[in-house]
Amino acid sequence: MMQGTITITPGAITTVHTYTAPNDGAFVTTHVIELADELVVVDAQYVLPFAREAADYARTLNKPITRLYVSHNHPDHFFGAAEFGSGVAVYALAEIKKSIEAEGDQQIADGRSQLGDLVPEQATKPQHVVEPGVEIIGGARFEFRRLENTESSSALTIALPDEEILLAQDLLFNNIHLWFAERHFDGWAAAVEQYRQLPYRHLLPGHGRPGGRELYDRVLEYLAFAEPALKNAHSGEQLKQALVAHFPEYEGVLLIDLQNSLYLFPQQPASAGQ
Ligand SMILES: [Zn+2]
Numbered sequence: 001m002m003q004g005t006i007t008i009t010p011g012a013i014t015t016v017h018t019y020t021a022p023n024d025g026a027f028v029t030t031h032v033i034e035l036a037d038e039l040v041v042v043d044a045q046y047v048l049p050f051a052r053e054a055a056d057y058a059r060t061l062n063k064p065i066t067r068l069y070v071s072h073n074h075p076d077h078f079f080g081a082a083e084f085g086s087g088v089a090v091y092a093l094a095e096i097k098k099s100i101e102a103e104g105d106q107q108i109a110d111g112r113s114q115l116g117d118l119v120p121e122q123a124t125k126p127q128h129v130v131e132p133g134v135e136i137i138g139g140a141r142f143e144f145r146r147l148e149n150t151e152s153s154s155a156l157t158i159a160l161p162d163e164e165i166l167l168a169q170d171l172l173f174n175n176i177h178l179w180f181a182e183r184h185f186d187g188w189a190a191a192v193e194q195y196r197q198l199p200y201r202h203l204l205p206g207h208g209r210p211g212g213r214e215l216y217d218r219v220l221e222y223l224a225f226a227e228p229a230l231k232n233a234h235s236g237e238q239l240k241q242a243l244v245a246h247f248p249e250y251e252g253v254l255l256i257d258l259q260n261s262l263y264l265f266p267q268q269p270a271s272a273g274q
Contacts, residue, residue, distance in 0.1 A: 004053055007210050009202050011163030014140050016202075017061070019054040020209050021045060027176045027207045027252050028076045030054040031167050033160070035138030038066040041088070042158060042167050043206065044081040047118040051080020058084070067091055067137070070126055071169035071206065072155040073099040074179075075107050081124035092126035093146055095154050101125050130156065147171060149187030151179055151206070159200060166200035172215045174208030176252035177243060178222050181263035185227040192219050207252065222247065236260030 004025065009016040017032040024047070031042040032054075039058055045051035058065055065085055070078045070092040078100065081090055092100065104123030111119035132146045143159040151170035158167040170179065171191060180188075196216040204210045225246055233239035240256045261267065 002053060002057075004050055005209065006057060009163075009165055009204065009210055011160060011165060014160055014163055014165075016160070016163075016165055016167070016204065016210075017057065018204055018210050019045075019050075019057055021050040021054075023251065023254060025050040026076050026255055029169075029204065029206055029208070030080075031204055032058045032061065032065075033140075033167075034061055034063065035140055037063060038138050039063050040137060040142075041065055041068045041084055043071050043077045043169060044068060044079065044084060044124075046076035046079050047115060048080055048083065048120060049118065051083040054080070055083040055085070069130065069156065069158060070096060070100070071157070071167075072096055072152040073103070073107075074152055074170070075111055075119075077169070077206070078104075078124065079108065079111060079119055082120055082122075089128055090124060090126040091128045091130045093132075093154060093156050094129045096156070097126040097129055147191050149182075149184040150191045151184070151188060152182060153184070157195075159198070161199075164199065164201040165204065166195070166198070166202070167204045168195070168206065168215075170206035171195065172203055172205035172211075172219055173222075173252075174205045174211045174215055174218075175250055176205075176207040177247065177250050177255045178219065178226065179207075179255055179259060180223070180226055180230070181259045183230075185223050189220055189223050192216050192223075207255075230264065236265035239264065 003022045005020050007018045015034040019030045021028050033040040065088050068088045068090045073096050108123045132144050135142050145157045147155040203215045229242045
């Protein structure tokens with residue numbers, strides 16, 4: 001039985017299949033954009049079992065995976081890249097490509113020290129740069145945009161404007177606790193306000209299942225609560241309690257624990273590096 005879930009967002013000429021990992025995989029998403037003759041994958045999972053599950057699902061569609069886009073340089077979005085096949089062209093924004101070239105192997109080493117063989121032995125380095133703008137791939141229009149200072153310092157979003165579909169990745173989370181370790185509360189909220197002006201109806205988040213335009217408000221609400229909660233918290237446990245009490249139906253408490261121990265309230269300062 002599959003551990004993750006699949007949600008299908010049908011469009012006129014493309015279909016997006018979203019794999020959402022279970023709790024152990026931080027509910028991170030991999031999207032498989034099905035075009036006429038090929039598949040384009042967005043984000044590659046954190047741990048290998050879920051990357052394999054997502055890749056196995058893609059193989060059931062019986063079309064070649066031609067491209068993999070990595071939205072940003074957080075481990076949960078690129079560690080599993082090799083599972084999608086050695087012939088796949090891996091794309092990222094220039095600065096993300098550079099970051100993974102410089103730090104990916106150290107990120108992998110840190111991951112292996114915590115998770116062992118659940119993490120691959122080497123980082124898959126993107127070979128290609130994606131530039132913001134519009135590109136036709138397999139007959140479909142893709143719109144690439146760069147986000148700055150949101151969930152991460154830089155990130156890629158991908159839209160299928162003719163299908164009203166936005167692959168927002170970590171700009172949006174759905175019913176999952178947000179990862180705000182980089183503390184770009186203002187930049188993140190401003191980007192959400194900007195994106196809500198865009199005409200997309202199907203919003204595919206980086207964590208959690210696909211949703212609709214309500215995700216914008218929910219992320220803004222979370223950011224508005226989390227910023228003062230972090231400021232007022234004297235410990236990770238206090239922050240966690242505040243977040244869980246205010247968002248009792250949210251999943252991904254694991255993300256709060258990780259974020260506290262690694263970044264916000266580190267026990268050992270040395271572990272805070274990427
Ligand atoms: Zn993420």
